[in-house]
Amino acid sequence: MTEAAPLANGARSQETALLDQRPPERTPAPPAQRTPATVLVGLLRTARPKQWVKNLLVVAAPAAAGELFTRPAIPRLAAVFVLFTACAAAVYLVNDARDADADRAHPAKRHRPVAAGQVPVPLAYAVGGVLGVLAPAAAAWLVSPAVAALLTAYLGMQLAYCVSLKRVLVVDLVVVTTGFLMRAVSGGLALGIPLSRWFLITTGFGALFMVAAKRYSEAVQMAGKAGATRALLTEYTTGYLRFVWQLAAGVAVLGYCMWALEEGGLPHTSVLPWRQLSMVAFVLAVLRYAVFADRGAAGEPEDVVLRDRPLAVIGLVWLAMYGLAVANW
Structure with missing residues (x-):
């Protein structure tokens, strides 16, 4: 019994030493303090401004037809560019809100505004929904019903991609490719140019x-x-x-x-x-x-x-x- 006590004390001290050597557990960073300014910046970041350059494809069909710099083309194409940007932003907002929990566990995506808590999830859903409704409606009024139908189809396809299609082999490639093609087609539809x-x-x-x-x-x-x-x-x-x-x-x-x-x-x-x-x-x-x-x-x-x-x-x-x-x- 007297020999067992030192052995037990030695084992406990060794265990204590090992516990002290363990790296401290990482605790999730607290959400950033929200102000109207930080929320607006977060919404803008979630809209992916770097990706807006892709929407310049709306000028492809008018440029190919030689109608890019005609008087009715410039305001209509500018409107289509803005409306496509709004639709893409709506998809990004809904996607980030839906994937917020998974993004928080990702080493890079956890810094996205929604995952980091800079933008509340309900707000991301709300803004995305408003943009998704207003953009096609504005297209029907400002441009043409054909462009409004195209934007509606784009939104439906991209939301389906966020929910399930991105997990279907080959279909995921087709959906992303079709998004680019829709941008290129929209400029032709806006000006009534045969493609x-x-x-x-x-x-x-x-x-x-x-x-x-x-x-x-x-x-x-x-x-x-x-x-x-x-x-x-x-x-x-x-x-x-x-x-x-x-x-x-x-x-x-x-x-x-x-x-x-x-x-x-x-x-x-x-x-x-x-x-x-x-x-x-x-x-x-x-x-x-x-x-x-x-x-x-x-x-x-x-x-x-x-x-x-x-x-x-x-x-x-x-x-x-x-x-x-x-x-x-």
């Missing part, structure tokens, strides 16, 4: 190329790591995603070349055949973008273009040739 089949093919598969390249890059970067940021990222193989972006790039190039070689029965009167020459710049841009996709470094499309100077220069050259072709100079 060329080659325009739709090039825009649709060009968007799929960038979406699949981004997914491929995420899969490459997350290979062998835990904690994928997307629900389906671990179910796609890198080989399959590589096949998708390569297929999409090929179809996009083919569609653009068919547009460039189709004169529509009218001989060009410009100094040079800009439509045909623009194929060179377009193909070079796709090949340059594919370099980053192949490396697994193709993140957000706007980041890839702006951070790579050669790609930006090629894009400007293509834009100049495209503009000259449309203007028939």
